[in-house]
Amino acid sequence: MGILRHPDFRRLWAADLLSQLGSRLSMSAIPLLAVLTLDASTLQVSLLRTCETAVWLVLGLFAGAWADRIRCRPVLVYADLLRALLYASIPIAWWFDVLTLAQVYAVLVPAGILTVLFDVAHNSYLPRLLERDRLLPGNAKLAANHSIAAVVGAGASGILVQWLGAALTIGLDALSFLWSALWLRSIRTPEAEPVKPERPDLRREIADGMRHVFHHPLMRPLALNTMVTMLFQAAAGAIMVVYLVRAVHLQPATIGVLSMIGLGGAIVASVVTERLSTRYGEVRTLLVSSTGIGVAFTVQAMTAPGWQVSWFVAGTLLAGFCIIVSYILQVSARQRLCPPELQGRVSATMSFVSWGAAPIGSLLGGALGTAFGLHTTLWIAGLGTLAGNAVLYFSPLRTLRTVPTELARPRG
Template identity: 40%
Template sequence: MRDFRFLLAGAAAGQAGAQVTLVALPLVAVLELKAPAFQVGLLTAAETAAFLLIGLPAGAWVDRMRKLTLMIRADVVRSLAMASVPLAAVADVLTMAQLYVVALVVGVATVFFDVAHQSYLPQLLPREHLVAGNGALETVRSSAQVAGPGLGGGLVQLVGAHLAIVADAIGYAVSALFLLAIRRPEPKPEPVPGASLRKDVAEGLRFVLGHPLLRVIAGTTALGNFFTAMLMATQTIFLVRVLDLPPAAIGAMLSASAVGGLAGALCAGRLAGRFGQARIIWLSALATGPFALLWPLSGKGPAAALFAVASGVVFFGAVVYNVAQVSFRQTLCPPRLLGRMNATLRFMMWGTLPLGALVGGAVADASGARTALWICATGFLAVPLPLLLSPLRRMRDLPETAHPETEDDDRQDATPGHDESVPVA
């Protein structure tokens, strides 16, 4: 448990800095570089484009590396990339082109970090503690999201958007230091004779696409992420240029979604126990999605609170959904496939993020940010439909074993020196 606490501490430091940047980076574009809505959407797309560009091979690469070492290196890269923004701004040479490059580099490092992080957790915790462990990580992440945007908005108002980004560079550096303190030895994965990148990627795809529950979870999450990206690409434009809010108020507004997320993380385990892990996946999306309609209905003055309420409720449901489905994925997958499974799902789920950001920025540029939010909110109503049309709707709990065909493949692919029966621990 000592090593898991360091993993939690690293997650807290990295997330705290990242949440400051959630407010500060778009404000650098909007307030300091006077970027139009489409360029802000393009910046959001650049942050997530890596999941679409390298998401699939990243999993195969991660399965061949030590996860902890990879996470440390990714944190160092992210820290240096973010530090370049305030340095360029102070030298008066900062441009949107640099912001795009920084966002893309940080995104690539984040792909490797996230895939390795989700694949490393089962090495620290036994299978029966994965839901609690994922819940703790979501609690830490949501806690950082509560404080981070408010801190970011305050820093932007106090020292300027570009200097506020220093907090993100520091956060990633501190995260790397916490990860360095983990002592659990991690052997380097043994090479499999005859393996190739193409075969490894194909194996991950077969595992995910061959399981009906993973397919529907992937499709549902991809749909939700598309409309979430539309929100992320347009909310800063909407809050600054439509609701006329100052940076500190914007930070407080974005913290509302984190308050909902924190509540979801704290309640996820109990809700899954009461309603069932399968049932809570579709129920969380169905019950909270309609509140997204409050985003475009919000206005200036007291009516701005509608935006905060919508964010809090929608992200409560999103975190409950995530804790349940991520824990299921980690339980289901054989240890040797964790990296490829997570990367394949990230490719499918997160690959829609840059597309949604581009659509959101384009719609906001052409028809206004409120129109983009109406499309986004309507989309959230459709998110639970794949779940309701799947076998999940008739299940209370999720199965704990892999698809029979996948298990057969695992036994056939087993090679000397690589024990496929090693439990997740």
Template identity: 40%
Template sequence: MPDTESPWRSADFRTLFAASTLSQLGTNVSYVAVPLIAVLALDAGPAQVGALATLSTLAFLLIGLPAGAWVDRMRHRRVLIVADLARALLFASVPLAWWTDTLTLAQLYAVVLLNGAATVFFDVASQSTLPRLVGREALVPANAALVGLQAVGNVAGRSAGGAMVQFLTAPVAVLGAALTYLASALQLTLIRGEESPRDRTRRAGLKNEIAEGLRHVFGNPELRALALTAALINLGMQTVNTMLPLLFVHELGLPAGALGLFWAAGGLGLLLGARCARPLAARLGYGRTLGLVGAALAPAALLVPLIDRGPWPWIAGAGWTLILFKTGTDNVLGVSLRQRMTSDDLLGRMNATYRFALTGMLAIGAAVSGVLGELIGVRATLWVGGALMATAFLPVYLSPVRTRRELPQHAPVKTPARQPS
């Protein structure tokens, strides 16, 4: 399938996109609603909000690496469906506990932790099945569509989440998220082209398979640079995001809808970055786009900690939008590059290695943010996060990625099977 051919010709890709639309809506509504439940209903402070955010992504550190090897052994459609059903049940338990007056922070902690585990499998399986659904030559437009969807989800889902919390209460918002996950699972049953799991006779031991994925990513200077830059941006972004509910609601006295709109502005930047990624790469080259766009836009992160009353939310929102524009460009081009540099038998482990590093940084960032919020205050913590985002472009800018003009033209040769040790 040539680069100019549309991935939309694949019925299975259209089905995956529709399911991802529903899943993204649920993810973004719950992203706003769950921490606001903790703050407004359970009187959570900085440390508790930080713990909640940490637990929501901790699973990527705990099971992220073996999940890649497991996904490589399983049918991807089945993994996606089970993950969505699990997320639907978990979030449905929150409004049920609320309405029976039994909701506690401990339950919220458990829900977000287990939801994170389900998300590990969903994300790894989704990115691993994409090359099979559309063909490697159509990965850039396919990834652009999915990153654009993520951006629209950030805008629509977080705006809707803020509005639902403000006008319908947080439990109703979380119930809505549960229903969207259920609808996504039903949609995924329509995928027809089912793959066969990897031959059992070719499997090495779990440790050897995990090690192959780690060597593939961190032994390659381009893949390593992409991982380091994305990990730093996630660390800084989560440090900021964890404190924003406290800043908006407690310190500035703004409504929940204002927080949803601020996060939605970032979603708009993500969408624009995804849409501009291919034209920029065609003009500047893939590597120069990843390097130069990052260097030009990263300092905008230092506008985010300036948020206050008056015009400052708009100024900070502009900085947030620019940072997410960079992230949208990076996601399309960086994800396409790493998929094109990875053989089919390593896709699950490569994606899991990235998820372990990138989303694991979200868990670390949330924990760091909660501790710093208690020790140095909410505002100073925002400056730490802004500084991390402002310097995150350096690993890619200083690596061979910056000189790459085109994506690899041919799929890599599959790795030879290793015998269990």
């Protein structure tokens, strides 16, 4: 059981598990709803992901400064409840035959705002719940939820869309948010009220978080690499379902099953990351896994009808493994290198540069797909991700085996 013996972490983990699963259902079901039910174009489909992630560019940094001033658990509960109401409106509108693409966009924007608040508060809450030396196993367990949800959700979403329809599948995500809120509400460990600055200055507080990331010799290359990876991952993700349906001629259930097989690598990664980092060193493992993400997206670009569909499975398998390994090690390193009073702002800054790149990448994918074709765009995304690893290899990270445990302050 390990870290799951901690009763309140177990509640946090249980809340996260089904919520992650529901979110994975929607991640696949929403573009399928747009393509199969609402007859959306390639650019319109890419805008769906943009609506969810563009909020990071506007609110991400403010959310981090805000999270450092307040107790985070109430934010998590209320964000879940409100997202449940928003996503429930989609199957209700579909049931009464009034669902439009405009409504889907209108749901995704406020849901994106709530997701920003939830994610920043969630990353800030874990170091308040666990001791510093338990953050790596804690993050590994939460990443395992992400992996399990990616595998089960990818397969289940395609089957459920074919069986129930995309709108009702999205309704299951609304129920998962209710589940999460109930478990989060049951956590018993009191959360201390953060120390508020005597003279609050939001701009200065945001600048402190950005300065810690971009002046830190280890965090800066991690942030820049994550930004490039997210940019091209979003570009590929925005058009992948369109490509598989319209160019490779796959049915939703087939897409789900193939994704489920490929994402098995994510489950393996959540189990072995701690052992890999112990044996080979956190930094070496991180460098290899980050490079592997670029290789994986390039392999996915080789997908075509017939036997070449196997490249999609192989690329997804490698991507799932490498993304989870990289995520666990990056988050754990950041939480160890960051002082407690900056956790929210540093988390928000890292999320800002990564998720802030996602809406740009989604638009880029839609624009490139429209101008040059879907297949060419997948190649651009794969090679771009691979090239983005240069920032890691030309940084102090290449000389390290493990991340320093002291709370090093950045220079400047």
